Amino acid sequence: MADAALRRTPLHDLHAGLGARMGGFAGYDLPLSYPAGVMAEHLHTRAAAGLFDVSHMGQVILRGERAAEALEALVPVDVLGLAEGRQRYALFTNEAGGIEDDLMVANRGDHLLLVVNAARKEADLELLRAGLPESVTVEPLDRALLALQGPGSEAALAALAPGVAGMRFMDVATVTLEGTEAWVSRSGYTGEDGFEISISEKAAVRVAEALLAQEGVAPAGLGARDSLRLEAGLCLHGHDIDAATTPAEAGLGWAIQKVRRTGGDRAGGFPGANRILRELAEGSERRRVGIRPEGRAPMREGVELYDSADALAPVGRITSGGFGPSVGAPVAMGLVPAALSEPGTRLHAELRGRRLPVTVAALPFIPSNFKR
Amino acid sequence: MKYTEEHEWLRPEGDLVVVGITSHASTQLGDVVYVELPEVGTVVTQGDEIVVIESVKAASDITAPLDGEIVEINEAIADEPGKVNEDPTGDGWFFKIRPTDMSQLDAFMDEDAYEAMTG
Structure with missing residues (x-):
């Protein structure tokens, strides 16, 4: 309608x-x-x-000398090292180490092109304008x-x-x-x-x-x-990742290059660096994992996970899930304690008042097919 | 054949009534991937949520259209939920109920009224 x-x-x-x-x-x-x-x-x-x-989706151009360097104050990724004609996955983080949004950053020669989530467009523009020096222009397209x-x-x-x-x-x-x-x-x-x-x-x-x-x-x-x-095991902001989920919890450590990590030439210097870098080195308490329900019933966001069939308190929850047409079965992702995050770990999910067995699974559910 | 406002069809068969969802409903739901049916022998009251149907989009409930006892369920759609899309008024039926009062059927729409409702 x-x-x-x-x-x-x-x-x-x-x-x-x-x-x-x-x-x-x-x-x-x-x-x-x-x-x-x-x-x-x-x-x-x-x-x-x-x-x-x-x-x-939001498309934003950043222009100005030292735009890449300035953007590094807002994202924990290597923007300076991004070659012309290349793109990289990035995260806007907050002081608590959470993820304000995830985005793509492309080096298009005389400018950077950012592609951000639709629901976070306005918030991201505000964050860019507040966090970048006046010498860098922020132009939504x-x-x-x-x-x-x-x-x-x-x-x-x-x-x-x-x-x-x-x-x-x-x-x-x-x-x-x-x-x-x-x-x-x-x-x-x-x-x-x-x-x-x-x-x-x-x-x-x-x-x-x-x-x-x-x-x-x-x-x-x-x-x-x-x-x-x-x-494909890819996160949806507002569901699998959000302002209260850190990169290590989300399994997004791969997006943070060595140069921005402890010991790197440009270590830290982004919001939440202390917690984010500590968790990358020592591990986080929770982890995003793949979840395979053992039955046919799809399990969607919000379904709570338990470590046994009769445990009183949940240990985690499903952050997104549904039927996987290529897998031919229900698939989901969820946040669980690190100790329960090994693939093969058996958990229980409560669906319509019943505890049903699920298994922690490696992500992605189907192999990726990129042209490297 | 009678129709409910919740897009179920009801087909009398002797002293039983066969129940499924309409073609209109199955199109609206999209690809059905899971159907949870009541157990045979369950005694139900009109309005009880007795079937969960999940499509690629969302989960929905199907309520008992009549008071009575579930006497047979279509196990085939538990294994092949796609039948609900392929043949909603045939192979994709859900369950058979033995109504306590067959006259409850009279309150439901006939085909013309249902078609008028779904436009």
């Missing part, structure tokens, strides 16, 4: 024409699924290519963002812009696509090879239609995006 308070992306009419079921997400009216359905869209993305409208994901992505995009075939995972480049300038990165949120494509709002429909016309490309909605990222 149309909700006037929701914002629309430039592809709104295209979604309607494709018969999408729309729904509100982070203040935007977005396609949850198309007539094929979540399951088919998910499986098609893993087998061929899915096209997602992710224009709700009104641009469309498409994600083309799946093993067929390269062939589909290269048919329109041959240069992208030479890109590796996490490369960024500017190409011409259907006559418009496109900022392309070889990345995504599905565990598959693929591209994220930033284009002007007025070119969005033209580019989306050209991609949908390629063999093997089908539209996919937010439902499939969520089940794909869940199987």
Whole structure:
């Protein structure tokens, strides 16, 4: 149902024409699924290519001498060492060591391009403006963002812009696509090879239609995006990670390069550095883990986890979960005490008043398929 | 065949009533991935939540449309929940109930009324 308070992306009419079921997400009216359905869209993305409208996400340009150095005061990652034409995963942290948002940072030569979560756009802009010196300008962009994901992505995009075939995972480049300038990165949120494509709002429909016309490309909605990222073991901010979850707890230590860790040349110097670096060295009390319910019943966010069938108090909870179409079974992620985080550990989840067995599992649930 | 406002269909079969969800409901739910059925022998009251149905999107409850006893359940949909989408009014049936009072059926919609409701 149309909700006037929701914002629309430039592809709104295209979604309607494709018969999408729309729904509100982070203040935007977005396609949850198309007539094929979540399951088919998910499986098609893993087998061929899915096209997602992710224009709700925030795109921000940082410009100015020493922008990279300045940004390092807000994120625990190596921005200075990020080569031109490369992108890296990053986190905005707070003084308590929690995660305010997760984002991508690309070095595009004379500027940095940040892609942040839709729900955190305003908060992130505030954090950037408060935390960066005046010499660095913070410019939010009104641009469309498409994600083309799946093993067929390269062939589909290269048919329109041959240069992208030479890109590796996490490369960024500017190409011409259907006559418009496109900022392309070889990345995504599905565990598959693929591209994220930033284009002007007025070119969005033209580019989306050209991609949908390629063999093997089908539209996919937010439902499939969520089940794909869940199987790939990727965090969703506000669910698996939040302001009260630290990088070590979230298993995101890999995102913090040596140079920012204790003993590194630029160790610390970001919000929450004391706790974050201590936990990376010594371990955290809780850990994000994969969870495999033993039965067929999906277990979703908020389901509490117990260390035995009759324990009174929960030891953890599921942070996101559902059915994994490629796994063919329910899958979930949760936060549990470090002592119970080894794959194979058996726990109990309380679902509708019953304790059901679950097993801690390694992430991701399906092997990733990136072009390194 | 009768229909409830909760999108169940009820088909009398001798002194039993077969219950499932409508094609409209199965389309709205999306791909069904799990169905939890009541145990055979359960005595239910109209409005009791007796079935949990999970799609890729969310979990929903199905309530008992009539007072009575559950006499048979469709084990096949526990193993292959996709049948609920493929054939909601046939192979995708949920359970058979022996109603205490068959006249409770009269209160439900006929096909025309149901179609008018779902537009």
